Amino acid sequence: MIGGPFVLIVVLLIVAAATFLLRRFTAVSALLAVLAPLALAAWALWAPLDEPQAIFGRVVVLSGGDRIAVALLFAITSAIFLGVWRSSPGWSSYPIVLMALAALAAALIIRPPLNEFYPSFVYSALFMGIAIALTVYPLQGGQPGVTRGATRFITLTMLSLPALLLADWVLAQSAQSPDSTSLVQGTILLLALGFTFLLAIFPFHTWVPAVSREAPPLSAAFALTVFLGAALILLLDVLNENRVFTSDPRTLELVRGAALLMAGLGAVFAWAQSDFGRLLGYGAVSDMGAILFAIGLSSSTGLAAAFFMIAIRALSVGLMSMGMTLARARLGDDSFTTLTGSARRLPWASIAILAGGLSLAGLPPLAGFAGRWGLLQETSRLYPAATVVLLASSASVAVGVLRGLREMLRPPSEPASVQQRERRSEAALIIAALAVCLFAGLFPGILAPLVREFVAAYSFAAR
Amino acid sequence: MTDFLSALSSLPSTTILTALVITVSLLVIVEDWRVLNLLLGVEYLLIGALLIVAQIDGFPVVLAIVKSLVGVMIVPALYISARRARWGKSASDADEDVETPARPLRQALGWLRAPGLALHTIVAVLGAAVALSLALRSPVQFITPQSAARDLTIAVFVLFAQGTLNVALSENPLKIGLGLLTVIAGFELLYTPVEPSFLIVALLGMVNLLIALAFSYLIAAWAARPRGAAQ
Numbered sequence: 117m118i119g120g121p122f123v124l125i126v127v128l129l130i131v132a133a134a135t136f137l138l139r140r141f142t143a144v145s146a147l148l149a150v151l152a153p154l155a156l157a158a159w160a161l162w163a164p165l166d167e168p169q170a171i172f173g174r175v176v177v178l179s180g181g182d183r184i185a186v187a188l189l190f191a192i193t194s195a196i197f198l199g200v201w202r203s204s205p206g207w208s209s210y211p212i213v214l215m216a217l218a219a220l221a222a223a224l225i226i227r228p229p230l231n232e233f234y235p236s237f238v239y240s241a242l243f244m245g246i247a248i249a250l251t252v253y254p255l256q257g258g259q260p261g262v263t264r265g266a267t268r269f270i271t272l273t274m275l276s277l278p279a280l281l282l283a284d285w286v287l288a289q290s291a292q293s294p295d296s297t298s299l300v301q302g303t304i305l306l307l308a309l310g311f312t313f314l315l316a317i318f319p320f321h322t323w324v325p326a327v328s329r330e331a332p333p334l335s336a337a338f339a340l341t342v343f344l345g346a347a348l349i350l351l352l353d354v355l356n357e358n359r360v361f362t363s364d365p366r367t368l369e370l371v372r373g374a375a376l377l378m379a380g381l382g383a384v385f386a387w388a389q390s391d392f393g394r395l396l397g398y399g400a401v402s403d404m405g406a407i408l409f410a411i412g413l414s415s416s417t418g419l420a421a422a423f424f425m426i427a428i429r430a431l432s433v434g435l436m437s438m439g440m441t442l443a444r445a446r447l448g449d450d451s452f453t454t455l456t457g458s459a460r461r462l463p464w465a466s467i468a469i470l471a472g473g474l475s476l477a478g479l480p481p482l483a484g485f486a487g488r489w490g491l492l493q494e495t496s497r498l499y500p501a502a503t504v505v506l507l508a509s510s511a512s513v514a515v516g517v518l519r520g521l522r523e524m525l526r527p528p529s530e531p532a533s534v535q536q537r538e539r540r541s542e543a544a545l546i547i548a549a550l551a552v553c554l555f556a557g558l559f560p561g562i563l564a565p566l567v568r569e570f571v572a573a574y575s576f577a578a579r
Numbered sequence: 580m581t582d583f584l585s586a587l588s589s590l591p592s593t594t595i596l597t598a599l600v601i602t603v604s605l606l607v608i609v610e611d612w613r614v615l616n617l618l619l620g621v622e623y624l625l626i627g628a629l630l631i632v633a634q635i636d637g638f639p640v641v642l643a644i645v646k647s648l649v650g651v652m653i654v655p656a657l658y659i660s661a662r663r664a665r666w667g668k669s670a671s672d673a674d675e676d677v678e679t680p681a682r683p684l685r686q687a688l689g690w691l692r693a694p695g696l697a698l699h700t701i702v703a704v705l706g707a708a709v710a711l712s713l714a715l716r717s718p719v720q721f722i723t724p725q726s727a728a729r730d731l732t733i734a735v736f737v738l739f740a741q742g743t744l745n746v747a748l749s750e751n752p753l754k755i756g757l758g759l760l761t762v763i764a765g766f767e768l769l770y771t772p773v774e775p776s777f778l779i780v781a782l783l784g785m786v787n788l789l790i791a792l793a794f795s796y797l798i799a800a801w802a803a804r805p806r807g808a809a810q
Contacts, residue, residue: 172778238774242782249789253796261804263797267752270793271759277786278766285774 120169121178121225124156124186125218132214139208146201149210150194153217157190168227174239175227180573181356182224184566185349189342192430193217195549196342199434200334202545203441209254213338216254219247220346224353234291235357240350241280244314248273251343254335255327265330268323269339272313275320279310287358300360307354307361308370314347315404318377325385325397333393333437333444340400341430348407348426352419355411355576362414362576371412376505378405383508387515391451392440392469395516396433399476402509403429406478409502410491411577417494419577423570424487427563428475428556432484435549436472439465442538452520457528459521464543466524471550473517475557478510483553486560592632592730599625599734600707603741606757607703607748608696616658619757623650626764629734633727635772642775646767649784653760653791660795661753664802702744710740719769731768738765752801756794763787 131152138145159165166179178186193213200207223243228236248270256266283306290299311317316324328336354361361367382402389395403425410422440450442465447454450469459466471482478488488510496503538546556562571577602622609615627647631640714736718729738761745758767783 174778238779239782242779242786245786246782246789249786249793252793256797256800258800260800263752263801264750267755267797270790270797271746271755274759274790275762278763278770281770281774282766285770 120167120176121160121165122169122171122176124160124165124178124190124225125222127152127156128214128218128221132211132218135214136211139211142205143201145210146197149197149214150201152194153190153197153214154194157187157194160187160190171226176225177227178225181352181570182349182573184570184573185345186221186224188427188430189217189220189345192341192345192434193338195430195434196334196338199337199438199441199545199549202539202541203438203445204332204334207257207332207334209257209335212250212253213335216247216250216338217342219243219250220342223247223346224349234288236284236288237350237354237357238281238284240353241277241284241310244280244347244350245274245277247343247346251339255331255339257332257335259330259332262330265323265327265336268326272316272320272323274313276310276313279306279313283307283310287360290360300364304361304364304367304370308367308374311347311351312374315344315351315408316401317374317404317408318381321378321381321401324401325394328397328400329391329393333396333440333450334434336393336396337430337433337437340396340433344400344404345426345430348411348422352411352574356574359576368412368414372409372499372502375405375408375412376502378402378408379505379509381405383505383512386509386512387519389516390453391449392436392443392455392473392520393450395473395513395520396436396440396476399436399473399513399516400429400433402513403432403476403478403484405509406488406491406506409495409506410487413494413498414577415494416571416577417490419571419574420567421487421490421494423567424490424560424563425484428483428487431549431553431556432472432475432482434472435468435546435553436476438546438549439468439470439472442542443469446538452523455520456523456526459524461528462538464538464546466521467550468546470517470521470524471553473520474514475553477513477517479514481554481557483556483560485557592629592726595625595629595632596730596734599629600711600737603738603761604703604707606754606761607706607741607744608699610695610754612661612753613658615753615757616654616661619657619760620651620654622761622764623647623653626650626734626768629730630768630771633730634724635727635731636724637775638772639775642771642777642780645780645784646771649787650764653787656788656791656795657753657756657798660798661802664799699748702748703741706740706744707737710736731772735765735769738762738768752794752797756790756797759794760787760790763790 131148135145135149160178160183165183168175168177197210223240226239226243228238252266252270255269256263283303286299286303286306290296290303293299313320327339378401382398382405386395386398386402389398407422407425410418410425442462443450443455443458446462475482475484478484492503492506495506602618602625606615606618609618624647627643630643630646711733714733718732742758742761742765745761746755749755771780
């Protein structure tokens with residue numbers, strides 16, 4: 117019988133088909149795309165879906181951390197759709213993004229048969245592959261001649277598929293011969309390689325700045341928050357279900373090392389960017405480094421900080437992307453030069469870029485601060501040197517944003533035309549997002565129940 | 580069908596392996612989109628043939644046919660997309676092509692004068708040599724018989740090497756797509772004999788088709804770039 121968590125995927129696919137059929141009725145299609153994932157997020161949180169169910173011989177289960185993660189990813193997608201609806205009326209990627217979201221949800225909830233003798237992640241890897249191929253379309257966004265970001269995205273992330281499938285196969289061999297250290301080492305190396313590709317870890321991060329520079333900003337926000345968020349949750353699931361990884365200290369050392377590389381990369385490059393697109397990319401790389409380092413701490417405090425950052429990152433990236441969308445639509449691009457004087461011509465877009473950027477940097481009192489503060493407290497106690505790198509990456513993103521702000525505050529060369537001004541609905545959406553961003557920064561405790569439940573689900577970090 | 584499969588099984592695997600190495604090396608060298616599509620189709624057929632000829636213990640032959648069929652389905656998707664996009668030529672360029680029917684042989688062999696041909700040839704030969712050397716040093720242990728393991732290892736390493744070179748050396752989405760599909764085909768050559776689950780093979784086939792469709796879309800977008808625009 118098809119039911120339970122599987123309904124989430126089926127409903128998403130039905131809604132995807134409906135938004136495609138209703139594409140001529142833009143408002144109806146957009147409204148459906150906004151409401152369906154939001155309703156499914158609420159359903160995933162409050163409906164009793166934690167009983168495993170067998171579908172075509174495979175197990176579908178939505179429990180613990182995955183339940184909260186899936187609800188979070190659905191809610192983020194709904195918010196992105198809302199932003200797209202109000203700022204980019206011509207955007208037509210609702211069906212394909214909903215299908216990609218369904219594939220990402222499948223990656224997190226479909227498990228191998230009950231009689232499997234080891235916790236396989238083969239279906240997760242395959243559904244991630246499907247999600248990658250589908251995400252290319254919104255990233256390219258129908259722009260003539262603009263393919264670099266989308267091409268790099270599919271090429272680099274898809275290379276994770278062979279590594280992850282081979283890691284899963286070697287893990288099966290390792291489960292049959294538990295004494296073989298070479299098999300365990302092989303699994304760890306292949307898994308590390310797979311997640312290096314999937315999570316855009318240095319040197320395979322090059323799609324992130326390219327996508328954030330080229331793609332429609334809210335499509336880039338989907339890749340940077342929902343796709344990478346799902347990949348991070350998959351990493352947590354794999355680490356949690358296969359103690360062979362977390363029992364070897366080298367695995368967590370690898371995670372922390374990769375995290376510091378990414379944070380260091382952000383520290384070196386973010387401040388020097390001359391457009392907000394690439395700044396968002398390097399800010400996201402730097403933030404990803406912070407999240408990975410929090411996971412690599414393998415402690416409940418670290419995991420709580422990681423969850424905060426995954427959730428809040430959507431708010432920071434979404435707010436910045438919303439401002440960039442308006443700037444690109446009105447002024448042509450989001451380079452600092454083009455945005456000269458935009459604080460007067462497009463005040464709400466400028467505020468959105470500024471607040472989103474500073475939140476991504478983890479500055480108080482914005483939402484991004486709560487997770488970073490938790491991480492820095494834990495890191496300064498355990499790894500003081502790493503704290504310097506994490507602080508430098510935050511500072512670098514903040515300096516980049518402030519360099520852009522200097523240009524935005526200069527007097528405009530020409531007064532704003534009527535067409536350039538923001539609509540009330542766009543301003544209202546930015547004000548609402550800004551209010552949420554400030555509220556989450558000032559009262560992070562509101563997420564505490566979810567954070568506690570999330571952390572409790574990952575027992576590998578129970579210390 | 581059975582006669583065909585038995586006839587195919589009697590072919591020496593070295594012949595098919597050699598043809599496969601040459602085909603994937605040509606994928607790095609050639610620039611003409613029609614030839615590239617043809618070579619990709621040949622590559623998938625040779626991979627299927629190699630899996631049949633290798634006579635791997637416990638490996639169902641029908642999976643090899645499925646692999647080849649998936650490949651054959653991919654080629655038209657890429658071909659149609661590249662053709663519809665006029666391969667980056669504007670309508671006026673296409674008219675010019677029609678108006679200059681002279682020297683057809685020179686036009687047909689125009690790719691031989693391409694500026695990067697010598698470099699691509701050297702890189703492809705070096706890539707094949709390195710892959711061959713690595714494969715002979717470390718044959719996979721988990722496939723029997725041993726002769727099949729040796730041939731498959733060589734094929735896998737060559738597909739990985741040449742696919743990666745294609746991805747790394749080009750900005751053109753068609754060549755990058757062919758490179759990525761070649762890398763994945765190399766991985767599947769190794770993975771399918773050890774994990775012959777129909778569901779996994781079907782999902783991998785779906786991933787391959789979706790990659791081809793995504794690259795078809797990227798090819799169309801790339802070809803629509805303004806003339807003279809560099810990526």
